[in-house]
Amino acid sequence: MKKKLLAAIFASLLVLGACGGGDKTKDEGATTGGETASVDAEKIVNNKCIACHGNNLEGGSAPGLTDVGSKLSESEIHDIIINGQGGMPGGLIKGEEADAVAKWLAEKK
Numbered sequence: 001m002k003k004k005l006l007a008a009i010f011a012s013l014l015v016l017g018a019c020g021g022g023d024k025t026k027d028e029g030a031t032t033g034g035e036t037a038s039v040d041a042e043k044i045v046n047n048k049c050i051a052c053h054g055n056n057l058e059g060g061s062a063p064g065l066t067d068v069g070s071k072l073s074e075s076e077i078h079d080i081i082i083n084g085q086g087g088m089p090g091g092l093i094k095g096e097e098a099d100a101v102a103k104w105l106a107e108k109k
């Protein structure tokens with residue numbers, strides 16, 4: 001993911017250098033999803049979690065997560081992501097992805 005991003009930035013730099021046009025900066029903006037973290041938590045959730053938790057995390061076959069931060073702490077959410085709980089499979093995401101998603105969900109109150 002990081003590699004892809006670097007490649008995209010590098011590619012757009014090349015294009016800029018080659019044409020000298022300023023209109024390509026738009027492309028670069030589209031590829032930089034997460035501003036603070038190196039992983040885009042929202043994108044990960046959209047890929048891995050909405051099948052059960054609903055398109056807008058409003059809930060589906062699994063409970064809604066729109067205000068999960070008022071119920072569970074970041075570390076509790078992290079724990080559920082890693083280990084699973086009930087019908088929730090663990091290990092869907094790991095490492096810094098799990099860290100970023102737990103942080104992102106903990107802010108949903």
Ligand code: HEC
Nearest residue numbers: 048049052061062063077080085086087088089092093101
């Ligand atoms: C296969 C379906 C499925 C997927 C995919 C899934 N979940 Fe879940 N999740 C569940 C179910 C079912 C529960 C309820 C578990 C229980 O307590 O019995 C749950 C519960 C949770 C809870 C606790 C909610 C609460 O109110 O207690 C969190 C947090 C959570 N999931 C996060 C995630 C995240 C983040 C992802 C994506 C990485 C994800 N889930 C993907 C099925 C899923």
